[in-house]
Amino acid sequence: xxxYYKEWIESRWRLVTGIIVLTALSLFxxxxxxxxxxxxxxxxxxxxxSMMRQMMPFIDMPALEPMFDSWNTYLYGSWISKTLYQxxxxxxxxxxxxxxxxxxxxxxxxxxxxxxxxxxxIVSAKYLVNVAEIILIALVSTFxxxxxxxxxxxxxxxxxFALGLIQAIPxxxxxxxxxxxxxxxxxxxxxxxxxxxxxxxxxxxxxxxxDFRHLSVFxxxxxxxLLENEGVMWSVAAIFLIISAGFFILTYIMxxxxxx
Amino acid sequence: xxxxxxxxxxxCKSYGNTKALANLTFSVEAQSIFGFLGPNGAGKSTxxxxxxxxRKSSSGQAFVFGNPIKGRNPAILSRIGYVPExxxxxxxxxxxxxxxxxxxxxxxxxxxxxxxxxEKFELPQNKKISEYSLGMKRKLQLLLALCIRPELLIMDExxxxxxxxxxxxxxxxxxxxxxxxxxxxFFSSHNLSEVERICDTVAFIKNGQLIExxxxxxxxxxxQRLRVVFQKDIPQSALAIPGVEILEGxxxxxIFSVSGDGAKALEELNKLPVFIMEDMDLSLEDIFVxxxxxx
Numbered sequence: 389x390x391x392y393y394k395e396w397i398e399s400r401w402r403l404v405t406g407i408i409v410l411t412a413l414s415l416f417x418x419x420x421x422x423x424x425x426x427x428x429x430x431x432x433x434x435x436x437x438s439m440m441r442q443m444m445p446f447i448d449m450p451a452l453e454p455m456f457d458s459w460n461t462y463l464y465g466s467w468i469s470k471t472l473y474q475x476x477x478x479x480x481x482x483x484x485x486x487x488x489x490x491x492x493x494x495x496x497x498x499x500x501x502x503x504x505x506x507x508x509x510i511v512s513a514k515y516l517v518n519v520a521e522i523i524l525i526a527l528v529s530t531f532x533x534x535x536x537x538x539x540x541x542x543x544x545x546x547x548x549f550a551l552g553l554i555q556a557i558p559x560x561x562x563x564x565x566x567x568x569x570x571x572x573x574x575x576x577x578x579x580x581x582x583x584x585x586x587x588x589x590x591x592x593x594x595x596x597x598x599d600f601r602h603l604s605v606f607x608x609x610x611x612x613x614l615l616e617n618e619g620v621m622w623s624v625a626a627i628f629l630i631i632s633a634g635f636f637i638l639t640y641i642m643x644x645x646x647x648x
Numbered sequence: 649x650x651x652x653x654x655x656x657x658x659x660c661k662s663y664g665n666t667k668a669l670a671n672l673t674f675s676v677e678a679q680s681i682f683g684f685l686g687p688n689g690a691g692k693s694t695x696x697x698x699x700x701x702x703r704k705s706s707s708g709q710a711f712v713f714g715n716p717i718k719g720r721n722p723a724i725l726s727r728i729g730y731v732p733e734x735x736x737x738x739x740x741x742x743x744x745x746x747x748x749x750x751x752x753x754x755x756x757x758x759x760x761x762x763x764x765x766x767e768k769f770e771l772p773q774n775k776k777i778s779e780y781s782l783g784m785k786r787k788l789q790l791l792l793a794l795c796i797r798p799e800l801l802i803m804d805e806x807x808x809x810x811x812x813x814x815x816x817x818x819x820x821x822x823x824x825x826x827x828x829x830x831x832x833x834f835f836s837s838h839n840l841s842e843v844e845r846i847c848d849t850v851a852f853i854k855n856g857q858l859i860e861x862x863x864x865x866x867x868x869x870x871x872q873r874l875r876v877v878f879q880k881d882i883p884q885s886a887l888a889i890p891g892v893e894i895l896e897g898x899x900x901x902x903i904f905s906v907s908g909d910g911a912k913a914l915e916e917l918n919k920l921p922v923f924i925m926e927d928m929d930l931s932l933e934d935i936f937v938x939x940x941x942x943x
Contacts, residue, residue, distance in 0.1 A: 389752055390748065390749045390750055390751060390752040390753055391749070393745075393748055393749055394738070394741075394745075394749040397740075397741060397745050397749075398738070398740070494738075494739070495734050495735065495736045496736055496737070496738050497736075498702065498732055498734065498736040499732070499736035499737060499738070501702055501720060502700055502702065502725065502730045502732065502736075503725060503750055503753055504722035504723070504724075504725035504726035504753045504754070505722060505753055506722050507720065644719070
């Protein structure tokens with residue numbers, strides 16, 4: 389368990405920072421609601437939507453008007469479908485890049501490899517601690533909206549947000565698994581971060597192609613299908629988890645080849 | 649005869665076209681203090697990393713405790729204390745956090761010894777490693793290596809960068825540990841006086857090849873050096889004695905290196921009109937320089 393303790397010690401401030409930043413962003417969405425509600429009349433929403441569709445036809449533009457219908461659709465659209473997935477994606481890049489590349493860069497990998505810890509345990513500890521942190525940040529920053537909604541005198545559709553997270557979390561795990569694997573390919577955190585960012589940019593390409601939008605991981609993370617009462621895309625979530633397992637195995641194979 | 653703790657059989661290691669180790673073969677007996685000497689880039693650190701399973705040899709085979717090393721083996725690593733050449737401790741950790749990280753992996757971790765060394769080395773337990781001096785980091789590495797109660801202690805330039813007082817304390821700790829337990833120590837060093845002081849066996853390595861491996865006593869006997877003052881001038885031509893080499897001097901005063909059958913060489917020298925003959929103690933440094941210039 390020593391290696392899990394080590395990973396926790398190394399990443400605990402990242403967890404604290406992540407929770408603070410995302411909770412602040414989450415609350416910012418709440419604070420903006422009265423102002424948005426005043427500004428975004430149905431006519432204004434329709435006008436804005438049509439303008440954006442004409443200006444950027446390649447963008448996967450959801451219908452804006454229903455987004456401002458109610459407290460829950462606004463909050464879901466601005467949080468789960470926008471701020472949360474964007475911020476968590478950045479967080480994943482920052483968290484995963486140094487896991488192996490940073491250790492090589494600092495020379496601390498030699499310390500770890502010279503101890504009687506199996507490579508599987510090293511890889512598992514890094515993976516599980518960081519995945520747990522990502523999930524925890526997403527959960528805390530989302531469900532802080534529940535008491536805040538009550539304070540604001542609004543009802544909170546907890547099941548909608550829970551299903552949104554259930555659909556998104558396998559996607560977050562998959563993105564982390566890819567970035568984690570990429571971290572084993574480099575000896576410098578910045579290079580690993582840049583390579584992961586390029587990888588994520590490639591994954592976002594289907595979002596811009598109308599016929600292939602359903603293949604975009606980021607579209608799944610946005611979870612518009614749940615706003616349209618289409619239910620959770622369980623098969624896609626399962627595929628994300630299978631791909632994650634594949635990248636975990638690849639990371640393990642690469643880690644066994646590491647020389648200090 | 650007991651099995652050697654370390655055995656290398658024709659170990660080779662190449663990095664691209666550069667040969668770091670070439671057919672390195674030697675063994676280290678149990679409970680010995682083995683000094684591994686060589687100039688920079690000789691292959692000392694590569695050899696140590698191969699023994700630890702941190703690098704793979706290109707060909708040949710290394711054995712530790714009789715087990716072939718084919719990569720990292722946690723079962724073998726749990727019996728080895730390792731002090732690396734480079735600073736590999738986590739800078740944002742405290743000594744307590746580093747200890748808590750590694751302790752669970754060593755069933756023989758000695759808590760009493762941990763407390764003793766934390767006090768003896770005056771290591772601040774809650775200060776970050778990034779605030780430690782080089783000497784403190786080295787001492788913490790030694791503490792981590794000794795508290796596991798290792799059967800084998802491998803150290804790569806352990807006293808590099810330490811001041812003389814710190815180096816003395818470091819070596820004193822090692823000597824005490826060896827006296828109290830039955831561990832085998834394998835260590836590389838540039839500091840020849842410390843190797844001379846504590847090692848019982850010494851190996852010289854150059855360009856990845858073993859040049860010499862001897863017991864310290866044998867090594868010092870082997871390279872006898874004599875200062876001779878004759879009663880009258882002796883021409884160099886009269887000193888062509890087998891096993892005797894003139895290192896410097898002319899006329900009445902000479903310094904000779906005596907190798908091979910020393911007694912016979914001395915007998916031949918004594919046939920000449922010797923006024924004073926004294927045995928000059930050869931330091932390991934003299935031997936090292938000689939070995940490195942030889943081949």
